[in-house]
Amino acid sequence: MSEAANSVEAALKRAAQLIADAPVVALACHVSPDGDALGSMLALHHALRAAGRKSIASFPNPFVVAPHYRELPGLETLVPPGEFPLAPQVMVTFDCGSMSRLGDLEPSAKAAGELIVLDHHVSNDRYGSVNVIDPDAAATAVVVRRLMGELELPMAHEPAVCLYAALVCDTGRFQYATTTPEVFDLARELVGYGVPVERLSRALFEEHRFAYLQLVAEILGRAELCVDQRFVWTAVTVDDFDRHGVTIDEAEGLIDLVRRTAEAEVSCVIKEEPTGTVRVSLRSLGNVDVCRIAEREGGGGHRFAAGFTSSDPIPEVIERIKAAL
Template structure:
């Protein structure tokens, strides 16, 4: 059922994508260490706490015949930072997805590697809803299999299992918040062998994989689509399901301050609050915590920042670097660096902000942000990356100065326009 991700890799660069809590939502994941999953918030190990141990592979489900995709009412803007509305057409086969899920005894869920608030929150919310329907449910993500500490508060982590414990050829698999099959990491092969693959995603850069697609680039977050799927499955929202959905929605709207924050987004947030979500608790976990070492690394990054007023078509570029040695000196793990760019992007004189972060492999992860005029997503795609119009990234080896030279050149290329503007 599923199509292989045919995206070619760019030599010297690897495709990555950022569109959510990591790299986008305020302080991001810089509050705590990433911790190996040990049974989530309800204790125990994945093996002992999971309500449904992996079952023997069931006979493959037969996907329903393709239906004409239903077009849901579009939200203005999209994802993190808000892509231009209508950047790509929605593919919403709700009937096909519901039919597959209702016929399944076991459902395997997978989100993208290094999950953020939208990916993990959406997946755990859906896992709990499927369990309420009496389905056996397994949820996972590719290595490194470690839940960011700031997301440990999310309910439903008892459904998480290590990727090696997922069936090699699941009868039904649902991919969440991944724009391409490769983003599933070590679970990409299982997705390719699945009897049926449902793709739930909101990225404009989605490459078109999966047999049944719930993909809407106009949705503010994957959580928006998951909430609709849960509603169509007839599962009422409870506090735990709502908590995951709210974390995803808040993450990908930048705590409701990016252009994708529409009246419909606030309506959904209101329903989630009615179900029992405490917004102040979620906000504190996602954005309002940091160890002292992070503040010292942030101070160093800001002291190294360079402003290039003539770059990005004369609109200005501000950039800085964080070497592995910088964070190791302060005992700050790599995953705690995402909030740095949200301080840098405040620069009035720069349309584009960039942070180059050296990972544990010696590669540079290049986070980019724009304020609405420059399409950094297009530039990052040119360099082997991906993301949204105003929030994107790529990974590349080499010296930071050379990487910035390549990005600067990509930002000089004219951007196609269709007359739309972003506020």
């Protein structure tokens, strides 16, 4: 076993020991949680509670789950950040690369007796007291499955559905380079617990309101392709969202449409929040490390997928990205 794998293994054991000994475990994932963040967190939440353990789970404001995650069991058991412990004895974060991505749960993380960080982002800045970060894992869900094993928490239907959703989201439905034999081994195990594969896939990836499709038509219509830089981008403003009656959370999959552009190596979608802050998503085919661009802007991610937020106007953000390319 490599030194890196050994240290992940040691951290995993330490995390399991702390969780096993804690009277209450406080779970949190990153702001605007994606499938891996929500699924990983909910899976451990279900498994702990099924074992009679006290677990409380939340994510930062805005406390809204994107509609395509509605099939994840247990969303109703999440508490708003205002009800999260201010100084948890043991706190666990999921898929969250830095303290600031915890938003208004950051003070709880800073005050936590032990802070266990479960993640697979290579850019994770190791802000925990125990950092279980495996950059070779296709999803945080993979790390959570191993932790459940270490804690001897049995697999069951609900955690299986949550972990499967996390895995299928972070591997792009088993299409990204991260889709290893181990990923299929885990998927095979999870599906054995009655994961509603078809229903989940439709909810996660296929189904959208008609209003959303019309918004997509408009913003794809004005996308810009910079041929020389092999770069494609588009943006959705608050006005676009308002005119079509679509929420920003519904638009998470936009980048997956834009990144289909054959002429582009790097793709980008910018979404404006009601506060005026913009959320920037970057994707690369691999020749450009978009994580480095995101890190320069205070964000993070992986070589192939990264993101950041900014309070600058959209044209300025785009110019900086083009310059970085």
